[in-house]
Structure formats: structure tokens, C-alpha cells
Amino acid sequence: MFSLRVHLWRETISAGSWLEIDVERSGAELRVRALGSRHEQPGVHPLGAELTPDSLHALAGRVKAAAEKGRRLEPQLAQQVQALHGALFQGDIQGVLARLREAAAGGPVLLRLMLQETDLQSFPWEALCEPGKDFEFLGNSASLLPVRGVRSPEPWQPREVLGAVSLLAIAPLHPHALSQLQGTLHESLSSGEIEWLEPLTGSRARRAPLFERLRRQPEPHIIHFTGHAGLHEGWPVLRLADEEGEESWLPVELLAQQLHRSWGRGPLRLIVLDACEGASPGPLASAAELLARTAADAVVAYLWPVRMDVALRCSRAFYRALTRAAQQEGDVALSLNEARRSVLAELEGSAEAFSPVLYLRGRDPVLFDFKARRVLPPPSVATRQGTSPPSPVLAQLLEQPFSLVLGDRWEEESPILRDLRNRLQGELTQKTGDVPPELPLSTLAEHFALRIGHDELDYEFQDVFGQTDFMPPLVRLLARQLGAGVHITILRLPLLEQAIAEAHPELTLYVIQPSSRADRHAVIMRRQAGERRWERLREVPAALDTEREVVVLRLCSGYLPAHHFSRPLITEDDYLLGIRSLASLLPFELADSIQSVLSLRPILLVGLSQLSWCHRMLLYQLFGRRALMRGSVAILDPRTREKEVWEEGRGLPGETGVRALDSTDDELMEWLEALAAGRKG
Known part of the structure; x- marks a missing residue:
């Protein structure tokens, strides 16, 4: 029955x-x-x-x-x-x-x-x-x-919250997902509606360290798990960080027991399982139902896998509705309905909106009582305990006019490009048989273009990149530091220009996408100061006032503001034939003035690697044999271990080194926030 x-x-x-x-x-x-x-x-x-x-x-x-x-x-x-x-x-x-x-x-x-x-x-x-x-x-x-x-012998009661709702994020295998989640919640974090506790990822998300953390303060109101869920012999399990190279899976019932024992009388009210099929029922019980019985009053989980950008979109709307300062109560059911409504509206009725479901222990969806709440913005990053002071080298650069060269490291690490890679790999395999799995994306895309066609490659690119709101939180913070002048991006989405337009509505902004052909027919778009509309210019401006206006060069094409698409640089031939000197890419009227700015200002290089041949080509074509101006700084991913290469100038224009700083995105964001707070003070 x-x-x-x-x-x-x-x-x-x-x-x-x-x-x-x-x-x-x-x-x-x-x-x-x-x-x-x-x-x-x-x-x-x-x-x-x-x-x-x-x-x-x-x-x-x-x-x-x-x-x-x-x-x-x-x-x-x-x-x-x-x-x-x-x-x-x-x-x-x-x-x-x-x-x-x-x-x-x-x-x-x-x-x-x-x-x-x-x-x-x-x-x-x-x-x-x-x-x-x-x-x-x-x-x-x-x-x-x-x-x-959910039937449970455990009592239910709302939790009085006097300040921020604290959130503990756990991402055993995907640390980049935490940066994306943190960026998605940036507005709520900045306002003080949500407090971001130190997350668990990598080795800290193994079984022993995880259980140790679940015995300690501070206790969260919400746990957000990003990873993989599954069934083992009918029991729901969550995947933790690998132990000695072996996969490690934790029975959800053990996790629920530990949470109940440690924090059963504490503030924990909600668990979000941002995991594939966290709500998929097994012969005994789903992970979400098990956790709702004893660990938390409510659990949000997914019936089926959804795209990363959809999950982030849902999280943003859900947390914003649940924790906003203007309300007196945090209604989890109302908030999830608002999140589903947001997904349906923004993704043209996509059925992905029906994947997130809510398991509720009691008959009241109000998890948090905000009646006596007082929301205050978090303290300046510079005053947080344990935060390293900003680098004086970076501080000196930001005190003067400079140009930003923004690389594409975030695209390389994002689910967007992984989705594109998987599509190209799958279609090539069907067409030609076995395809080596470790090919660089540019090589894989070149094979696809040669064997299946460039038009089909364009279609796959648009299908993946055209349906995402991917925005690394660091890009918004960088945009706030930028002023009038020339800045360069090789991202295939218009993230930098959108972030600048948002941060500096008082500045007129030009976006120039050079032609990859020798005709120098660059695409130029403009957003006038004080306006929101982007217009495409049919004629090249007679002059650019780089002392009062912002110019963004898009060197790898892709999507322009207002969702205008042009074929991106993505195959090997694209890079070999498309990356040339600015003088050969831009109209004569623009090339000289832009190169003048780039030669007279120090450069901040972010998201680039000397170990990437296309990044080296880019720098050589931008600066020729001319060394980067004194005071230029490169912010490097510590994982690449290439600081010495940059400082000694190996592979750089003019073979002259620049100051290099190893910094994670979180550290750089803290430095930028601290420096901005210091200037306001």
C-alpha cells in the first residue's frame, strides 16, 4: 500500500x-x-x-x-x-x-x-x-x-537569533565551491545577516578532524555540505576527503548521531545538502530524512543532480530570503519556495527548480526567531584576529593609477569549463572512438573543431557559457579598486566590465573586443556615466579620455555585455592566430593611446600563470620586448609554486622580473577589504 x-x-x-x-x-x-x-x-x-x-x-x-x-x-x-x-x-x-x-x-x-x-x-x-x-x-x-x-521523538522549537545567522560550510573535495558559495552570499555576509565560520575542506574534512570540529565551538545555526552523496548497501552515505588515496564515505546515521550528541541542544536548526541526490530515498531512508530525525529541525536536499550555477542561484535566493534583516522570523519553507520561484523566473521555467526539497521535523517552518535581533556589519577585515596584514607592496601599487590584467584561472577551475570539456569529450568519443582524457582544453577544442566543426563548437560554448551567472567574488572586489584607465581581461564572460559598471556608475566605460582577423574591425560598446544601458558603437571614437574614462580590453572574446556573442579564443589555432600585437588588432586611432597607458602605469596581474603558454603569449603581445613598469605586482596561486619564475623574469617581456605574492583568493580578498577600510578610515 x-x-x-x-x-x-x-x-x-x-x-x-x-x-x-x-x-x-x-x-x-x-x-x-x-x-x-x-x-x-x-x-x-x-x-x-x-x-x-x-x-x-x-x-x-x-x-x-x-x-x-x-x-x-x-x-x-x-x-x-x-x-x-x-x-x-x-x-x-x-x-x-x-x-x-x-x-x-x-x-x-x-x-x-x-x-x-x-x-x-x-x-x-x-x-x-x-x-x-x-x-x-x-x-x-x-x-x-x-x-x-519527518516523524521524530526529538522536540522542536524555534531558535532565538540576536545577531548574524552563523553558517559552517563543508566541502571535502571541492574547495573552489566554497569561494563560489561565499561570493554568492557576499551581500548577506557584508550586511551582517550571515556569519561565515571557518569552513572545513581538504584534510580538515576527513572523518577524525570533522568529528573533532563537531565537538567544538562555535556552533553554527546552519551546516552547508557541498559534495557527493550516495547509498552503500542501502544506507545513505556522504563522501569525505580521501584517506591515504582511498575514497572515504561516512554513513549519514553516524553523522546524525554525532550532531545530536554534540549540538543537540545548541543553535543548529538547518542542514543544506548541496549534494547530488541527497534526498534520493534508499531502501531505508534518505540522507535528508535521517538528518532531520535527530540532527536538525530542517534539511534541504536535492532529488536529482543540478548544475553548479543553478545550485548557487538557488542558495543565494534561499539564504537571502531566510536571513534578511527586515523580517522577524526565518521561515524555511517560505524561503525555499522563493528560491524555486527565482530559479523558474531566471531560467525560463527550468524543471531544475523542483530538485531542491525540504524535510521538516515539526509542523512549523519558522526556524529562527528574529524579534530581538540586531544586525551589524562584521568588523573590518584588518581587525579580525588571525588575519595577516596587507602586503605593503600591494598597498603601494593600489595607491597610484595602475592597469589590471585579469587572467582566466577561475574559468579553468569552474564547473562551467568542466561541463564544456565533458561535452566535447563525449561527442568526440562518439565520433572518433577513444579520446585521451587528459588533453588540454585548447587541444580538445581544436580536435572538435577539425572533426565536427567550428559552428558546433560555438553552439556547445554558447549552451554552457550562455546560461550561467558565474561571478568569482574576487572580481567584484578588484573592480572597486580600479579607476579610470585601461584594464585587460581574458575571461570569456563579461565579468570584469559588469563588476566595474556596478562599482563605478559615475564613470563612462568602454569595452573593446579586438578582431581576431587582420581587418582591425574591433567591436566597441559603451555604457555612459550614470546610465545602465550598453550601446554598440558603429564608429570608432575620435579619442578616449583614459584619465576620466575606463577602457576594458577583451582579448579572448566570448560574451560582451548585454549578452552579445562572438567566437571565443579557445582552440590551439585561435591562440596561435588570434593573439597578436595590439597595433595589429585595434584601429589605429585606439592602439597608440591604449599602449601609451599600458607602458606608463604599473600592472597588477591576477589569475595568470607563467606555466601557461597562452598567458606567456598574451604578455608578449601586449608588451613586446618592453619590460613591465617598475612597481608591477603579480598575485599568484600558491599551488603553482612559480613565484621565483616571476621575480627572476623568466618568460616575461624584457626578461625583467616583477614583485610576486603568493595568495589564495580569500587572502587577497581580505587584503583588499582591509586596504579599502583603511582608506575610508
């Missing part, structure tokens, strides 16, 4: 007001039996001949397939989820629901789904849509808040 119980409850209704629905199987038929809180017993009615256990399983598979492709529900599929919505909420049950909505005085009503059977747990009930409506899904409804109820 299938059993589905639905409780409808809200603070304005007495705790005894609920509606329980059993969906049971009678032969091949699913029937609905209901019991109301005042012993209402509407007659049993069938869901319909077409709604069988097998058809539910098939319907779930079709919604999942749409989500995997990032597409909205096709018309036939939309009709099916509307039909199921109508089959559940009809007759007397619909009447009870209408009275509950009336009693809620216009507020949303909690829809609590008690899912006991594996097939029912794996079904995306959040995708049910009100008949006759295109976007009135349960998952984004303004009047119904669907959650998956």
Missing part, C-alpha cells in the same frame, strides 16, 4: 487543524482516503485510471529528464502534473483546503507531505501544478508551502 499523509497547518490555525490524506493501492488503482481534524471523512475517491504506481514512476522520470536538460516541462508533461494536482485536491478535500486558506488570513498554508513509501518519496510532488495555471506549482506557490514531514 502507498501511504501519503498531508498536514495543513499555520500559526493562525490551532495545532489540531490538519488534513491527512492516504493514497492507497487497490489492485492497480490508487485511491485517496482523507480524515480531517474535526473528524471530517470525505468519501474515498480514486486518483484516476491513468494515475497508477507505474505511471507515477514514469512521470517522475520525465520531470527528472527535463531537469537534467535544464528545460521547462513540455505541454504534455505539464498537463500530467496538473491532472495529478486536480486528482489530489478535489471535492471535499478542496473545500477543507479553501477554509484553511481563509483562516490563514491571506498568509501561506503549510502543506506537509508524510511520505512513507520509497516510490512516493522519490516523486517530485513540488512539481504539481494547479490546473489552468502555467506556473502555479506547489514548489513556488505563494499560498501553499510544501514540505516533507
